[in-house]
Amino acid sequence: MQLKKELIQQVHNIIADAKNRAIRSVDMERVLMYWQIGKVILEEEQDGKERAKYGEFIIKSLSNELQPKFGSGFSVRQLERYRQFYRIFPNTSALRTQFSWTHYKTLLSIANEDKRTFYIAETEKNNWTARELERQVNSRLFERLLLSNDVKSVLNVARQEKLPTEPKDIITDPMILEFLGLKREASYYEKDLENAIITHLQDFLLEIGNGFSFVARQKRIHLDGDDFFADLVFYNRLLQAFVIVEIKTDKLTHQDIGQLQMYVNYFDRFEKQDFENPTIGILLCADKNDAMAKITLPENNKTIIASKYQLYLPTEQQLIAEVKKEIEKLDGID
Structure with a gap:
């Protein structure tokens, strides 16, 4: 037997x-x-x-x-x-009973109380391991979310006192992709970056934001005899929406935005159910011109996001510079 x-x-x-x-x-x-x-x-x-x-x-x-x-x-x-x-x-x-001493050592290194509260809430909510918590702290997740939100909003979403209603509530910009193991000084085809993301899909889901699940790669869109392929498709259960990610290894152009808008329109008309929210499009790009993106998109746009990616962990000085740059851009546009 x-x-x-x-x-x-x-x-x-x-x-x-x-x-x-x-x-x-x-x-x-x-x-x-x-x-x-x-x-x-x-x-x-x-x-x-x-x-x-x-x-x-x-x-x-x-x-x-x-x-x-x-x-x-x-x-x-x-x-x-x-x-x-x-x-x-x-x-x-x-x-927290699920926190190890290694979790607490990382939390003790955070002097700012709001920042520490955010990481406690996110670790508890997402069941992060000590290694994942350390990685998120080192990648400055809190500061990156503050680039498009205020402290109160970020904390409310983290504590689940407020449900995210817009992509900017949970999607980080810039995205830090150091876990892909790609050298930042090298040049890559979009296919190379896509392959690396699929290989490290679990890490990418952790980085892109809360509530994401993978749906498809190179999703075929057939339009009257012509075929188009969306790089990556996800679903976000918090926003209750499909999320299409297009990868661009060069600086973002208005043609890239137009292409992604077409994919978003297709999903809204043929894939989305009545109870679901409008499809979200993310242009994951090496560089971007926010003013160009803002002018290209409709004035009330909330569904197309351009998120810059970095292949290395940022320093605090780099993030401070990024914040200043974003403020200057907003001042210039207004």
Whole structure:
């Protein structure tokens, strides 16, 4: 006799689930231990008359006692981090059971409270791993969303206090595609970029925004004897709309916009159901002229978006420059 594959798989799943629960349980206990150590240090420090000096003395003395017995997790730097952990999260009710200590280390590196609140909400909502959270922080997701939204709106969408109603609420610009592994100094055909996106589809779905699922690649559109092919088609469950992504490895032209508008019109007339919202088009381009795009599109346009892509993680200085450039463009157009 031979065991059924379904039975073997079922037992495998039970074992894997039990191991994952055990790991999460151990990690949560570790998080609570660090929180309690931070609480004890901070409360003792606040009882001292010269807090700064006394706090320094407590941490150094504790480290000298604990590190030889329990290892590098109790160095001066780590104990300072535990104190900071308690200071930022003074109530255990604010701790998320699904967050590992690695999640919290990344969150502790964020000084701005609004920014930290955003990443906590997004991590909880999207069930990001510690690696995914770190990647989103390093790619400056919060700052990129602020290029087209205000802080209050970004936080409300992240906390699910407000449903996204427009593409700009969730679609990032610029998009950071460093995970594709393409060298930024090299030149690429659109097919190369498309292939790389399909290979790293899970990472791309994480980058493009919340609520996306993949529908088709090179979607054929037949119009009276002529065939056209839309590069990538997605569906967004939050916006309840099809999303067509056209890839352009050169600077955006008005012809590119016209082509994408045709694809959007086709989906609206032949693919979209009555209960769904108008189709969204994203031109993923190496460079763009926002003024040209704004003039080419209808004045009340909310469905065609030009999003610039970068093949490397931006620095904070680069994003500040990007913000200034966007403000100057808006001033010039108005």
